[in-house]
Amino acid sequence: MNSYRHSVVLDEEKCTGCTTCIRRCPTEAIRILNGKANIDTERCIDCGECIRVCPHKAKKAMCSKLEHYMHYKWKVALPAPALFGQFNGLEDIDEVLEGLKSIGFDEIYEVAKAAEMVTAYTRMYLKTDHIKKPVISSACPVISRLISLRFPYLKDNVLPIMPPMEIAAIKAREKAEREHPELKPKEIGVFFITPCAAKVSYIRNGYGGFKSNVDVVISLSDIYFMLLSAMKRGNPPTVNSEAGMIGIGWASSGGEATALLNDSYLSADGIENCIQVLESIENGNIPQLEFVELNACIGGCVGGVMTIETPFIAKTRLQTVRRYLPVSRNFLSGEEAYVPPEFITDGLPEYKPITRLSDSMGQSMRMMAEIQQLRQTLPGIDCGACGSPTCRAFAEDVVRGRAADGRCCVVLQQQKQQNTYADSMKEDEI
Amino acid sequence: MSEHLNFHYNVDGENFVSAGQASVQVKKNLRELGLPPEVIRRVSIAMYEGEINMVIHADGGVADVDVYEDKIVITLDDRGPGIKDVALAMQEGYSTATDSVRSLGFGAGMGLPNMKRYTDDMRIDTTVGVGTKITMTINF
Incomplete structure (x- = not known):
């Protein structure tokens, strides 16, 4: 259920997918999807940090005229x-x-x-x-x-x-x-x-x-x-x-x-x-x-x-x-x-465990184990190039099925270098 | 299910500023596992107090949080001076912290008592001159 309407909107033409906002978001609510910043409305707390930091002025808050x-x-x-x-x-x-x-x-x-x-x-x-x-x-x-x-x-x-x-x-x-x-x-x-x-x-x-x-x-x-x-x-x-x-x-x-x-x-x-x-x-x-x-x-x-x-x-x-x-x-x-x-108000919305991995504890534990394992294979430099704010968040996104594994460009680069090395070894053998 | 999760942290003894980092990270992980807020809070407090103790008294150490389907076990292991009199150390308000540590707002003598209060079971294995290992269990 995603009925919460946020006021932050994205100007898709201005957004370059530069990753500045995803790394500054305090609740890790933003991902770059298809080259554009995408906000998870359940996690967003409307702090406006992404509007403030966007170097391309692609984010703004919608108001009435x-x-x-x-x-x-x-x-x-x-x-x-x-x-x-x-x-x-x-x-x-x-x-x-x-x-x-x-x-x-x-x-x-x-x-x-x-x-x-x-x-x-x-x-x-x-x-x-x-x-x-x-x-x-x-x-x-x-x-x-x-x-x-x-x-x-x-x-x-x-x-x-x-x-x-x-x-x-x-x-x-x-x-x-x-x-x-x-x-x-x-x-x-x-x-x-x-x-x-x-x-x-x-x-x-x-x-x-x-x-x-x-x-x-x-x-x-x-x-x-x-x-x-x-x-x-x-x-x-x-x-x-x-x-x-x-x-x-x-x-x-x-x-x-x-x-x-x-x-x-x-x-x-x-x-x-x-x-x-x-x-x-x-x-x-x-x-x-x-x-x-x-x-x-x-x-x-x-x-x-x-x-x-x-x-x-x-x-x-x-x-x-x-x-x-x-x-x-x-x-x-x-x-x-x-x-x-x-x-007087007790106006706070109900607590919702929005970051929970799954409804079942057993399943959540298995997913967490997978995240930990995948995280070990990532470089840990939190560059954001994959579209997730940190390597840990990327591992989580993959395990949740929200991102495809194999998107880490650092890992790909390392694999490429290893392959080149292996190829040159082969050539030497010949 | 015999499977369980382990979160492992090195607690840096030099650094007061980063003390408490592990408890913040544990909290994030436990939220993702969907544990009730009250359990998360108990783990977080016990963990935080333990972390601070290791920084103040033992020049750091290692912290392990093991999550099972029905309980969480926190293990804090250090190579510090050990605790001479455990019963005394468990008394509220008793502390061997130095004045400089107290001036930072720590050393109120509530660490161990709080750890006991917020957990279902706490075991202290300590040898003077060798180190201390504290094992705390929180059932749910």
């Missing part, structure tokens, strides 16, 4: 805070929000605002008795998918609160329906402006059984270019940002964790680093921690593949923008003593 969705009567934009780090010399977030209005949105609901709510709820949740610690952030969909596929034991450590984007979508729709009773629900469109491919997949597929409240996903880079011409500096903006330092801080790595005002946290970014941290948590090989924030992209969301600026510059710009903001503008009223149930 704003102009195709202008039929919604009331369009609400949900800008990820990473958007505000893209503009040179930006002093005031309101200018960007105003820009969003001038390119056709009727209303803005900042994801940073919802992020501040998640921060408040997380502080509450951390005080709950009998929860598994460390609590792991649920904000990065790559990490959530990785945990469900590879670290099922840590499933209960994941924060059971919806990510900011999702809460923003729910709140945005509520607000639009409340303020505009004349509109039918289907006339309201909630548009998320995404910095990464993973959130596109998340929105399209839903999440462990629930459907996302976002209607349309637009790439941050698309919006950026539209905004560049639409943003006018100097005019006093008519919209006011409702996010504080904390909400904007979520755009870069460490922002979510530091906002908890709890010094017992760890934050890591970059997919390989995140995998290492998860391995350590699983082995019980880290200090006692309250909270762990993991971001698949280097630098956090500002490092998403749909951003324009490098994550470090974007982060620096956000520091400037945050400078005079209040810490948070979304304090919960004192009455809220628990996390509202509509924001």
Whole structure:
């Protein structure tokens, strides 16, 4: 069953089958088949690494185009805070929000605002008795998918609160329906402006059984270019940002964790680093921690593949923008003593042993023995020329029947040399 | 079925940074065999603690993971100093690790107790001055 729809697509004309992506994929999900990179959708976690490393720009993430969705009567934009780090010399977030209005949105609901709510709820949740610690952030969909596929034991450590984007979508729709009773629900469109491919997949597929409240996903880079011409500096903006330092801080790595005002946290970014941290948590090989924030992209969301600026510059710009903001503008009223149930989710997909060799243990063991044997005959240089990322993966592909044996060019070369040698010996004998 | 699989690892005694590599690889292999996550986790923890012990105390050694249809046997074999008092070494919090090792966050005295806790059977054969061989079994 392969019902998961990923957002990464391949431009076959540009792909040269160069093997860069297969060797950089953290889950070994890509193979070169017939000279083109092919993604195993079950293994892919949408981290965007292949998009980032492709030297031919043959991989990209599919998003919707704003102009195709202008039929919604009331369009609400949900800008990820990473958007505000893209503009040179930006002093005031309101200018960007105003820009969003001038390119056709009727209303803005900042994801940073919802992020501040998640921060408040997380502080509450951390005080709950009998929860598994460390609590792991649920904000990065790559990490959530990785945990469900590879670290099922840590499933209960994941924060059971919806990510900011999702809460923003729910709140945005509520607000639009409340303020505009004349509109039918289907006339309201909630548009998320995404910095990464993973959130596109998340929105399209839903999440462990629930459907996302976002209607349309637009790439941050698309919006950026539209905004560049639409943003006018100097005019006093008519919209006011409702996010504080904390909400904007979520755009870069460490922002979510530091906002908890709890010094017992760890934050890591970059997919390989995140995998290492998860391995350590699983082995019980880290200090006692309250909270762990993991971001698949280097630098956090500002490092998403749909951003324009490098994550470090974007982060620096956000520091400037945050400078005079209040810490948070979304304090919960004192009455809220628990996390509202509509924001709670046990949204992780079921664990599926996707790398399992076969359904039967005996058969899997025989296959593993074959893999080990075949691996011994291979050169071990992991060149990728056969189309598999490593010699070990190639051996596995052959045993699984997904690749033909005899495709190793190093082995073929060695055989050829031996044959030439044998032939020359024969000639000598004559 | 008498057939079984063997995964063999050399644990490098010099290298703290790569300590734990074998347990990561074992995990990957066991996932491919389709073992339940809980079994994989127990093997991984026992293996990790054993690996670290060999690096800290014995300048490395060899680790073997033998997979049968109903159990996994982990064997850790080193030519280290041996364990003088096994009962004492099994006590939680007891450690002979040096300060420099502790400063790296190891040497909490939980290695052997954890290995015992996460396995169904653990046997320690040790001779002072010769080395230590630890055999752990996890049934499923």
